[in-house]
Amino acid sequence: MDPAGLGLAAVATVELCLKYGPRLCEKYRNFRDAETGFAERLLILENRWIKIEVQVKFLHSVWSALPGDLQVHFNSILSIINGKLVQANDFLGQAIDNEDQQHEHALAVMKKGRLRRAAFAITLRKSIDTTIHELDQWQQNLLDPNWYQLVLVPGLQVQQQAKEDCIDDEVSERTLADLRLLLSKKDQGNDLTTDVFLPYDTVEQMACGIEHSKVSLAMDNESKEVVLLDRVQIPAGTNRDQSVSDVYRLVRFFSSIEPELFGFLRCRGALKDAEHCDLIFSFPKDQDDPTSLRALLLRADDTYPLNARVNIAQTLARSVMFLHDCQFVHKSLRPENIVCFATQGEWPDKPYMIGLDRFRLIDARSMRLSDDLWYKDMYRHPSRQGIRPEQDYVMQHDIYSLGVCLLEIGLWKSFQRWDENSDIPSVNEDLLVKNDFAIKAPRKRAFEVKKQLIRLAEQRLPGTMGRIYTSTVISCLTCLDPGNTDFGDQDELYDESGILVGVRYVEKILMQLLSITV
Numbered sequence: 001m002d003p004a005g006l007g008l009a010a011v012a013t014v015e016l017c018l019k020y021g022p023r024l025c026e027k028y029r030n031f032r033d034a035e036t037g038f039a040e041r042l043l044i045l046e047n048r049w050i051k052i053e054v055q056v057k058f059l060h061s062v063w064s065a066l067p068g069d070l071q072v073h074f075n076s077i078l079s080i081i082n083g084k085l086v087q088a089n090d091f092l093g094q095a096i097d098n099e100d101q102q103h104e105h106a107l108a109v110m111k112k113g114r115l116r117r118a119a120f121a122i123t124l125r126k127s128i129d130t131t132i133h134e135l136d137q138w139q140q141n142l143l144d145p146n147w148y149q150l151v152l153v154p155g156l157q158v159q160q161q162a163k164e165d166c167i168d169d170e171v172s173e174r175t176l177a178d179l180r181l182l183l184s185k186k187d188q189g190n191d192l193t194t195d196v197f198l199p200y201d202t203v204e205q206m207a208c209g210i211e212h213s214k215v216s217l218a219m220d221n222e223s224k225e226v227v228l229l230d231r232v233q234i235p236a237g238t239n240r241d242q243s244v245s246d247v248y249r250l251v252r253f254f255s256s257i258e259p260e261l262f263g264f265l266r267c268r269g270a271l272k273d274a275e276h277c278d279l280i281f282s283f284p285k286d287q288d289d290p291t292s293l294r295a296l297l298l299r300a301d302d303t304y305p306l307n308a309r310v311n312i313a314q315t316l317a318r319s320v321m322f323l324h325d326c327q328f329v330h331k332s333l334r335p336e337n338i339v340c341f342a343t344q345g346e347w348p349d350k351p352y353m354i355g356l357d358r359f360r361l362i363d364a365r366s367m368r369l370s371d372d373l374w375y376k377d378m379y380r381h382p383s384r385q386g387i388r389p390e391q392d393y394v395m396q397h398d399i400y401s402l403g404v405c406l407l408e409i410g411l412w413k414s415f416q417r418w419d420e421n422s423d424i425p426s427v428n429e430d431l432l433v434k435n436d437f438a439i440k441a442p443r444k445r446a447f448e449v450k451k452q453l454i455r456l457a458e459q460r461l462p463g464t465m466g467r468i469y470t471s472t473v474i475s476c477l478t479c480l481d482p483g484n485t486d487f488g489d490q491d492e493l494y495d496e497s498g499i500l501v502g503v504r505y506v507e508k509i510l511m512q513l514l515s516i517t518v
Contacts, residue, residue, distance in 0.1 A: 010071065013078045014060045020085035021049050027092050028128055041128045048135045052081065055143060066153060073503050077142045084138060088131045141514035144261070145318060148325040149502050196251040198269040203227060203280060212294035212418070213336055215354050218280070220268075228265065228281040228290070228339070230354050234274075246361055247277045253326050259284045263319030265352045284350065287341035291348050293405075294335035297414035304412060307518035308349035312340065313409050313469070317510045319353045320402050324395050324502060331358040331393060333401035334379040335408060360393070374437050375416050375425050378453075379404045381480060382446035395501050396479045396487065399509065403476025407457050410465040410473065431456065453477055472512045 025046055032039050059074060066074065203218040206226070210217070216229045234243045247270055254267035265281035283290070293312070296304070316338065323330055330337075330353065337355025342348035371377075372387050381400040383391040391397075408415055415432060416425035427434045432452055439445035454477050461470040475486045486508040487501075 010063055010075045010078065011060070013075065013082050014056055016082050017056050017078060017085060018053065020082065020089055021053060024085060024089050024092065024131065025049055027089070028131075031124055038124065038128070041125070041132070045128060045132050045135075048132060048139070052135065052139060052143070055147070056081075062150070062153075066150075067499055069503050070149065070153065070499055073146065073507070077146060080142060081135075081138050084134045088127075088134065091130070092127050141511065145321060145510050145514065146506055148322060149499060149506070153499070196248055196255070196269050197272045197277075198280070200271050200273075202269070202271065203229070205229065210290050210292055210295075210339060212298070213292035213339060213354070214357070215281075215339065220280075226283060227268065228283070228354070229271075230279040230281060230356055232277045232279060232357050232359070234276055240274075244272065244277070246359075247272075247279070249361075250328065250356065250359065251279065253328075254279075254281075257322075259352065260315075260350065261318075262322045263315045263351060263353055264322070265354070279356065281354070284341055284352070287343055287350055289342045289348060290339045291342075292336055293338040293340055293351065293409075294414065294416075296340060296348065297335055297408055297412065298418060300413050302412075305347060305349075308347045309409050309412060309465075310469075310513075310516055310518050311349050312351045313406050314513045314516070315351050316353065316402060316405060317513045319351075320398055321502070321505060321510055323353070324398070324505070327361055328359050329361075329393055329395060330356065330398050330401070331360065332356075332376075333398055333405060334376065335405060335414070338405070372442075374427075377446065378415065378437075378449055382443065382450055383480070385446045386442045395505075399476050399479045399505060402509075403473050403479075404453060406469075406473045406476060407453060407461070410461045410469055411456075412464075450477065466516070468512055468516055472509055475508050475512075 025042075028042050028045060032042055056078065059078070063071065201221065203220055206217040206219060208217055209215070210228075214231070218227050218229050219225070220227050232247055234240055251267045251270050254264050255269075257264060257266060259266055265284065268280040268282055270280060271278040320330070320333070332355045333353070334355075337353065338351050339354055340348040341350045341352065343350070372385075377385040379401045380389075381397050383389065384393060384397050404415075411431065413428065413431060415428050417428050418425045427437055432449075436445065436448040436452055439448060454474060457470055457473045457477065461473060475484075478484050479487045487504050
């Protein structure tokens with residue numbers, strides 16, 4: 001569709017959304033007193049619609065500033081919610097007579113017998129619960145995962161538009177504006193660093209740590225709360241001022257986010273010295289008992305619920321998207337750098353990404369420096385393995401690493417075995433062919449291991465995780481392959497803002513994972 005036609009279609013879709021949403025709420029409002037507890041459900045529905053309405057209006061107001069690929073993407077998303085609103089209106093109309101009779105019907109039901117009232121109440125409750133669920137699913141699985149791609153759009157005046165639309169109090173727009181502001185300050189250097197770096201006596205490091213994780217535990221000396229410390233090294237030979245400025249931006253990004261939504265812990269600040277910075281992360285609210293994903297995989301507990309595994313996978317995929325939208329790459333995504341928390345009495349299924357010691361800005365120069373440790377290399381794309389990787393680091397390299405992690409999560413077994421008397425793990429030969437890791441030619445070794453992982457996904461995942469999960473893992477592992485149909489050619493995907501890669505990632509990876517229900 002040409003840009004003009006797409007713009008007209010988007011306007012029509014927005015107008016329909018803004019027509020059917022209020023109409024649906026009004027229909028339900030006529031039955032506010034028809035059943036005990038219905039008024040509460042109505043408030044939930046109206047709250048959901050208010051947020052959606054604000055976001056839809058905001059998208060409409062900035063539509064002309066969006067690049068073509070993002071317009072196509074958001075138009076598809078808006079079409080889906082419009083369809084759901086129309087369907088909900090039709091369903092309600094069929095369930096409770098035509099629109100002209102709704103008010104009279106509500107009054108009549110209050111006067112009729114108990115059986116009629118009970119039957120009507122069940123129909124009404126089912127209808128509004130279904131509507132709330134459909135709106136929640138669309139919000140969480142389609143709009144929210146795509147919302148923060150707006151951060152990447154050059155020249156988008158988020159703050160001004162939010163003010164004009166009177167949506168300053170909406171969390172989505174406020175966070176979006178904050179992220180845009182930080183991105184606009186990326187070249188201002190050390191003058192930004194004064195408010196996030198704290199004195200070293202702010203925390204006191206504790207003797208205990210988290211098993212199979214590099215982060216340490218500490219006590220905040222003022223609040224007396226336990227916090228996590230995640231160390232970021234400043235490599236020798238790099239621009240220290242730039243590294244410190246990057247840490248500042250990272251802290252600011254993570255200082256006000258919603259942890260469960262983005263899969264990153266809230267950052268309180270950082271401790272700085274000449275060689276490293278220690279990021280200080282708060283425990284998430286009402287969650288405790290931090291456990292590394294590696295430790296969970298090593299236990300290989302067959303009773304660990306399937307829905308908990310799916311939740312971990314979905315959250316990690318969302319975390320990768322958010323990190324890239326903030327213009328960072330992780331570079332060290334593996335189970336040791338994922339910490340899972342548990343709510344009281346529940347399984348530890350709330351994952352948070354840590355291990356940011358190698359992070360960098362997407363547009364920063366790649367140093368092409370690494371190590372040659374097999375147990376880290378297996379989470380890296382073949383082009384990024386060894387002491388001197390052959391390619392600069394791009395977002396797809398994080399996506400590949402995510403695929404390896406998703407494969408382990410799907411199998412719920414660790415690719416590595418750890419002996420308590422050894423500092424180096426061994427290959428889990430129940431899953432992997434050990435001889436491939438012993439191949440002397442580095443490039444051949446890397447691609448043979450990758451073939452193993454793809455073969456393992458094809459053979460072992462469908463029976464436990466299903467077709468969608470399996471194909472998503474394979475898409476991650478092949479995202480840089482020539483001729484890949486999901487992501488396309490790397491040269492075709494290049495754009496300065498990273499929007500094209502982001503759109504493909506959301507469509508082919510994130511939305512696929514979020515569509516899985518258990």
